[in-house]
Amino acid sequence: MDRIPILKMGDALLITIQVDMHDRLALALEEDLTAKIAATKAKGVLIDISSLEIVDSFIGRMLDNIAAVSRMLDADTVVVGMRPAVAITLVELGLSLTGVKTALNVERGMLMIQNRLRGLGDFSGRRS
Amino acid sequence: MAVAADWAGVISRHHDEIIKGWLQQLRDDGTLQTGRIKDAELEGECRRMLALVGPELAHGAAHSPLGGELRDMLVALSRSRALQGFTPSETSNFVLGLKLPLFGAIGVDYPDQADVIAGATIEATRKLDRLALLTIESFQKSREEVIIRQQREIAELSTPVVKLWDGILALPLIGTLDSERTQVVMENMLQSIVEHSAEIAIIDITGVPTVDTLVAQHLLKTVAAARLMGADCIVSGIRPQIAQTMVHLGVELNVISKASLADALALALQRIGKRVVDTAGATAAPVEFLR
Known part of the structure; x- marks a missing residue:
């Protein structure tokens, strides 16, 4: 079965989803990621979904779950590059992913994670 | 016959x-x-x-x-x-x-x-x-x-997205917000956020005559969608009477809101780390002091 690769960049983990997510793939990702965070002691997780065109309520909930699990393991999750159509769909589904941090693109997402790692505190991505 | x-x-x-x-x-x-x-x-x-x-x-x-x-x-x-x-x-x-x-x-x-x-x-x-x-x-x-x-x-004309600064967009809404218009507004805004890689979107509702529970819900949806894209939303231009009505109706907008578009712009500039400098006076002041 296909697996989504999880790349380690310093203290952050980078996940780029470039295929359509089906449910089993999503579950596998959640498991892999949890194991990887524990193994690498990562402090930030960046999920790039700019190639994701179709979402359903399951994938939306999965993103929320991943964020919640990561938070328990002391890593913050940033979801980046969501497409407008995907954002509208998630909102219409009633999933506003309140537990997940978001950024427009990978660059800004990385900035957010780095700010947190540098102890800049509020994790808002603001330039200082 | x-x-x-x-x-x-x-x-x-x-x-x-x-x-x-x-x-x-x-x-x-x-x-x-x-x-x-x-x-x-x-x-x-x-x-x-x-x-x-x-x-x-x-x-x-x-x-x-x-x-x-x-x-x-x-x-x-x-x-x-x-x-x-x-x-x-x-x-x-x-x-x-x-x-x-x-x-x-x-x-x-x-x-x-x-x-x-x-x-x-x-x-x-x-x-x-x-x-x-x-x-x-x-x-x-x-x-x-x-x-x-x-x-x-009319729907297209009434939902413009204006770029105020690098990374700051404004949506001056005029007229009633029904679900169809919300859809158009949302799509336009999200598309512009991508195009301008904006960090902050200011939704100005000075021209919205009434805000009831339904309109508030539509606003919240728009804000939520922008947040999912990684942009912050500021709602501005809620008129005094409307603010009163909303509170009396029990409508809560759990978003950052500012009284006027100017205030919202000041906050947005501050957020992206810009300062407005008074060239007449010699000292540079952060925006918040100029308000």
């Missing part, structure tokens, strides 16, 4: 008189007086239609579907009438005006044959009525098309 009237023969024998009577009828109805259509043009239309109506009356049974060419012609005619601003009755009178001259003609051709005249008249009336209904229907349809197009244009 009465002899059926020979409509084709009647029309060919009395062609010019029918046209003349028909035009007179239309003139009396006042179709020409408005000056929207020329005499010659109207006569051309009459001739064309009579040529098509002839075979229809002669062959088609009363309930058979209308002939393609005649139908097309009437639909096109009603459409142009609708666009020129004729009233529905003027449009249908064009068809109904043909009745009297036709009946006159058949009366001349079949003197003393009341049953033939009656049969033919009933037949022709039914057909012409159907044609008249067709004109009204297509008239209405083209009017509705115009309305739909205008609605779409």
